[in-house]
Amino acid sequence: MTIITPVAFPAARMRRMRRDPFSRNLMRENVVTAHDLIYPVFILDGTNQRQQVASMPGVERVSVDLLMKVAEECVALGIPVLALFPVIDQSLKTYDGIEATNPNGLVPRAVRELKRNFPELGILTDVALDPYTTHGQDGLPDETTGYIMNERTVAMLTRQALAQAEAGVDVVAPSDMMDGRIGTIRTALEQQGFIHTRIMAYSAKYASAFYGPFRDAVGSAANLGKADKNTYQMDPANSNEALREVALDLAEGADMVMVKPGMPYLDVVRRVKDEFKVPTYAYQVSGEYAMLKAAAQNGWLDHDKVMMESMMAFKRAGADGVLTYFALDIARKLKAA
């Protein structure tokens, strides 16, 4: 697209419209509302449990009883969806991550409790094995080569997604990057009668160093050690490949697609939105949050201003919504304004 400027200075003075608040308001192209937010929360077993996440100031892991207070505030602020990430006890972690499929595991229990108390609040659950495995990988490694086995992982993920759907979750979000998982999960959901369960596919999920604090938060960092996820997550060098991933996930039955990380990948968000024009989301991941928080804590950046500006940047790039650990802070600020 070429920008046609019919006139030059001084007929065109770009600063005229910027001069007063009324004309700035009048020409604003994008807006951030509480409805754009998805709030990720880390959940724990037990009751009345609350732990700070050291590398994510202001973020805590909470037990399911305390999660209800969080949900209540989300509803009051107009945040449409809460995303659950479990902290699984080491004693429940195995090589195959079978606890992920337990219909009475932490995540299904939290989903039931949330839907019972707040039926109007959307609940999203992650589909991946890393919180449940002793090696911290999202799938099942071949015992000799360590290569993550695609089809066997997809079979486990499908059981995990069904356990979440049975518990009443609204959105399942496969974050594992196996090939064909969206199609297999969609078929299983349809066959079991879960025709309303939405799938938000982590379609363009990159092998990123920005996930570090998250792996601390769910306790998978130590298990993963020096290993990487490069055989399934995408190479940060690529964006044509992201379009192909999105096309496949849509063909397999995804309702929504996601790009992750967020701020360093806004070019990918824009390309996906322009190409497919489907509901498109971005994940402002743990490392992005940690980076902004650390600078703000040092007094180097204005916390609220960079938080709101980063959210506007996602909207401008074409995101319909953003998973962000700032969701509560943003919604509170919007309400107060």
Ligand code: PBG
């Ligand atoms: C697990 C998963 C990860 C994140 C969301 N789901 C970590 C990973 O892939 O290693 C990262 C979220 C964040 O950094 O905030 N599959």
